Amino acid sequence: VSTMNAKTSSEGEEEASGTRNETLGESGGLGEAKRGQVIRVAYVIAALDLTFLFMQMGVMPYLAKSLGLDSVGFGYLQTIFGVLQLVGGYIFGRFADQFGARAALILSCASESVFFLLMSLSTSIPLLFLSRLPGVFMHGIPGAQKVITDMTTPSQRAGALGKLGLCFGVGIIAGSALGGVLSTKLGIYVPTYVGLAGSLINTLIAMVWIPSHTKPKSDHHVAENSTSQSGSLFSIREILRLMKFPGVMEVFIVKVFAGLPIGLFMIMFSIISMDFFGLEAVEAGYLMSYFGVLQMVVQGLVVGKLASHCTEMTLLRLSVFVFAGVGLGMALMRTVWHYCIIAVPLVFAFSMLATITDSILTKAVPSSDTGAMLGICASVQPLTRTVGPTIGGVLYKQFGVSSFGYLQLMVNLGLFVYLLKSKIPLGEMKS
Numbered sequence: 001v002s003t004m005n006a007k008t009s010s011e012g013e014e015e016a017s018g019t020r021n022e023t024l025g026e027s028g029g030l031g032e033a034k035r036g037q038v039i040r041v042a043y044v045i046a047a048l049d050l051t052f053l054f055m056q057m058g059v060m061p062y063l064a065k066s067l068g069l070d071s072v073g074f075g076y077l078q079t080i081f082g083v084l085q086l087v088g089g090y091i092f093g094r095f096a097d098q099f100g101a102r103a104a105l106i107l108s109c110a111s112e113s114v115f116f117l118l119m120s121l122s123t124s125i126p127l128l129f130l131s132r133l134p135g136v137f138m139h140g141i142p143g144a145q146k147v148i149t150d151m152t153t154p155s156q157r158a159g160a161l162g163k164l165g166l167c168f169g170v171g172i173i174a175g176s177a178l179g180g181v182l183s184t185k186l187g188i189y190v191p192t193y194v195g196l197a198g199s200l201i202n203t204l205i206a207m208v209w210i211p212s213h214t215k216p217k218s219d220h221h222v223a224e225n226s227t228s229q230s231g232s233l234f235s236i237r238e239i240l241r242l243m244k245f246p247g248v249m250e251v252f253i254v255k256v257f258a259g260l261p262i263g264l265f266m267i268m269f270s271i272i273s274m275d276f277f278g279l280e281a282v283e284a285g286y287l288m289s290y291f292g293v294l295q296m297v298v299q300g301l302v303v304g305k306l307a308s309h310c311t312e313m314t315l316l317r318l319s320v321f322v323f324a325g326v327g328l329g330m331a332l333m334r335t336v337w338h339y340c341i342i343a344v345p346l347v348f349a350f351s352m353l354a355t356i357t358d359s360i361l362t363k364a365v366p367s368s369d370t371g372a373m374l375g376i377c378a379s380v381q382p383l384t385r386t387v388g389p390t391i392g393g394v395l396y397k398q399f400g401v402s403s404f405g406y407l408q409l410m411v412n413l414g415l416f417v418y419l420l421k422s423k424i425p426l427g428e429m430k431s
Contacts, residue, residue, distance in 0.1 A: 035151045039160060041209040042147040043167055045105060048202050049140030050171025051178065052112065052195040056119065058179035059191045066188060067125050075389055081132045085382035088136035090239065092143075093375020097368060101146040102210040104139075104371065109203035111137035116199055120192035140202075142371075142378040149362050149370045150214035158307035158359040165299015165351050172292030242373060247424045248364050251316070255357040256380055258320050258415055259350060261327065261408035263381070267388035268396050268404075276401050277336040290340065294347040302348065303355050312356050313424070319352040320416045327408025330401075 064074050096104035111134040118131035145161060152160045182190045243249045265272070273279045279287065306315060322345050329342040358377050362370045395403045 038210060038214070039148055039151055041205065042105075042144040043163065045109070045202055045205055045210075046141055046144040046164055047167040047170045048198055048205075049109070049112065049144075050167055051175040052116070052198050053138075053140075054171050054175025055179035055182075055191050056116070056195055058176050059183050059188065062183065063119075063122070063188050064128060067122070067128060069125055069128070073125070077129060077132065079386060079389065080129065081135050082382045082385035084132060084136040085138070086379050086386055089139060089142065089379035089382060090372065090375040092137060092139040093146075093372040093378070094238070096143065096146045096371030096375070100212060101143060101150055101214045101371070102206060102212050104146060105143040105206040105210055106203060107137050108140045108143045109199055109206055111135075112140070113196060113199040113203060116192050116196035120189055120196060139375070139378055142374045145358065145374050146371050147210060147214055149374065150367075154363050157362065158312065158355055159304035161358055162299045162303035162307060162351070162355045165303065165355070166296050168299070169292040169294075169296030172295065173289050176288050176292075238372065239376065242365055242369055242376070245364050248361060248373075250422070250424045251357055251360050251364070252376070254316065254320065254415055254419065255353065255361075255377065256383075258323055258353055258412055259380075260384060261404055261411055262323070262330075262346065262350065263384035264388050264392040264395065265330070265401075265404040265408075267385060268392040272396070272401060273336075277339070279336065287336070287340075291343060291347065294343060295351065298348050299351045299355065303351055306352070307356070307359075312360050313419075315352055315356045316360070317416065317419045319349045319356065320412050320419060322349040323353070324409050324412035324416060327405045327410075327412060329405065330408060331405030332402075333405070 060077075061074065064077065069077070092104060092108070095107065115131060115134040115138060118127065118134070122128040122131050141164065144164060144167075148160045148164070149157060178194070179191045182194060243252065270284070273284045273287070310318075326342060326346045326349060329338070329345075333339055333342060358374065361373050361377060365373050392404075395407070
């Protein structure tokens, strides 16, 4: 029965998508200009959101240390935040589907405001842990992705989602630099005040510039006839229903496992940068800025162009294959200069995998469920952050840095062979 439901929903989605381009273009040039404006506003909200998050990430270890929290306690603090983000990702996506992308973005920005308010009042360890709670609804990137998904046609989606990488690069560079300068020159709590003010401004931007309805009229019709059988914000049955659509489970598995080994490496990177590469804090900051620039170039200039010339399945195979090569390079690297060279294909594969899988998965489910699907996708990174410290710590301590590379190589070679041999059925909407 569930298979028939999935098939029926896919057919209904394809019928609605046949008129989607017409609906998106109904208002002529003015409609096109309005959509472009809304998408640019979503990029601005995402860039500001990431800037404030990276700013607090740079300050948090020093704030925790000043309150007397040791490394074990700090690990618990990070794990709690990861679990909250993991649980909240799907709930946030369902909220976006039921109440709209605008309401979801406002919820995210308002939650971030409360997050920074509590953080600015954290004069004790219990208050610092309490400040993590709003993280359950802090999902600015999935919110922006939801707006972009609603406002673009399937053929435009990969390129538009790819440009969010520019926002990520801006966030890394500006957030890391701003957090360091403000905390050093003006005090450890000043970045939290800036984050609070900025998040309130972001909330106002979302309220004023994002329309209450971002879906085309045809998609509202699909939403009304959605196969969703639950009105609750969290439902295991709904997650399983989405996974039964053609190709969704297969692509999601590739999304989770292809980037898992490198995710474990990045979680341990602060320790690896000190012990293995011998970097000082300032040098590690420069390396993060280098990553930010690469991210901006790759996702802003490369991903969109490739997406317009190649099929998404071809790009998915390419990203997995490049990831395998990155694993071999990581297994053999010995200096930070080797890592800087490896970083180029690493950022390319990471960016391509994230963008293409998000694009494929949002096309494979009904438009009324794109928020939930994006929420599930957004839970992959928090899942890695939750289990990563334990698994990554064991790998690093027992087998060294090269173990991350060999694991990356083996996992992605297996996935590449799987993608070559299997014909994954993709229920993509017609452009």
